[in-house]
Each structure stands twice: as structure tokens, then as C-alpha cells.
Amino acid sequence: MRVRTALLVLPLLLTACGGTGELTVTDPWVRSSPNGMGAAYMTITSPEADELVAAAVDPSVAATVEVHEVTMVDGAMRMQEVAGITLPAGETVALAPGGYHVMLMGMPAVLAPGTEVDVTLTFASGAEVTVIAVVREDTPEDGMEMDMDDDMGGGMEG
Numbered sequence: 100m101r102v103r104t105a106l107l108v109l110p111l112l113l114t115a116c117g118g119t120g121e122l123t124v125t126d127p128w129v130r131s132s133p134n135g136m137g138a139a140y141m142t143i144t145s146p147e148a149d150e151l152v153a154a155a156v157d158p159s160v161a162a163t164v165e166v167h168e169v170t171m172v173d174g175a176m177r178m179q180e181v182a183g184i185t186l187p188a189g190e191t192v193a194l195a196p197g198g199y200h201v202m203l204m205g206m207p208a209v210l211a212p213g214t215e216v217d218v219t220l221t222f223a224s225g226a227e228v229t230v231i232a233v234v235r236e237d238t239p240e241d242g243m244e245m246d247m248d249d250d251m252g253g254g255m256e257g
């Protein structure tokens with residue numbers, strides 16, 4: 100007696116997980132200092148080459164929001180506004196203390212650790228992403244005590 104074995108081959112349904120992935124922002128957090136300044140940090144991965152060009156928060160959190168980088172000038176840490184943060188395709192770019200950050204200025208109140216802040220990020224591609232960043236304990240020793248590159252004295256809005 101012959102046993103016939105029918106081998107059923109199920110075609111694998113490949114899910115569309117290649118192609119255009121999504122821009123992802125992970126681990127967003129905020130530092131809030133008693134001097135009315137703070138910063139938002141996160142890591143960003145863009146599937147295609149893009150650039151973070153602007154950020155925004157509610158005016159009750161900070162009057163002014165800029166995209167900054169920290170540079171060393173004559174051994175001293177300085178920070179300055181940048182036109183944008185380049186995001187090479189598929190690479191993870193970190194905004195972290197001592198490097199790129201979303202600068203928060205003119206903060207009317209120090210935010211307590213655990214406070215959630217909506218941070219809206221605008222990219223050169225036109226994409227806009229809002230993330231919820233959580234305020235962490237302020238740790239002054241890792242880099243907020245810096246000279247501003249240009250004169251901030253007169254221009255602060257109150």
C-alpha cells in the first residue's frame with residue numbers, strides 16, 4: 100500500500116516591515132533648573148535622511164525653545180543655537196547632556212521631577228512629532244552651568 104504524502108506548502112506572508120519605517124523618538128526627558136532654564140533630551144531614529152529643525156513646548160513651560168549644541172571653546176563648555184540636527188538615514192542620534200539638546204529658556208517655574216511635558220519636534224521633511232518628556236531630577240554637575248555664547252541679557256521675554 101502506498102501512502103501518499105501531500106506536502107502542503109504555505110506561502111509565507113511577508114509583512115511590510117521594510118520600506119518606509121517610522122521616525123521614532125525614544126526616552127524623551129527634561130531637565131528643569133532653578134535659573135529658569137532647562138533642556139529636553141531624547142534619541143531620534145529616522146528611516147530616511149532628515150533634520151530636526153525646531154522644537155516647541157507650551158508657553159507655560161518655557162517662553163523660548165531652541166535647538167542647541169554644546170561645544171568646547173578653549174576648554175570651556177559653551178552652547179549655541181544650531182540650524183538643525185542632522186539625522187542620517189537609519190542612524191540613531193542622541194540628544195544628551197553635553198551635546199545636542201532642545202533648549203528651554205524663560206521657564207516661569209521649576210518643574211518637579213515626574214512632570215510630563217509635551218515636546219513637539221519639527222523636521223525638515225515636514226514631519227511633526229509630539230513626544231511626552233518626563234522631568235528628571237536636576238543634576239547640575241553634568242553640564243548646565245555653561246556660558247551662553249551670545250548675549251542673552253536683554254532679550255528675555257517675561
Ligand SMILES: [Cu+2]
Pocket residue numbers: 138167168178179200201202
Ligand atoms: Cu542650550
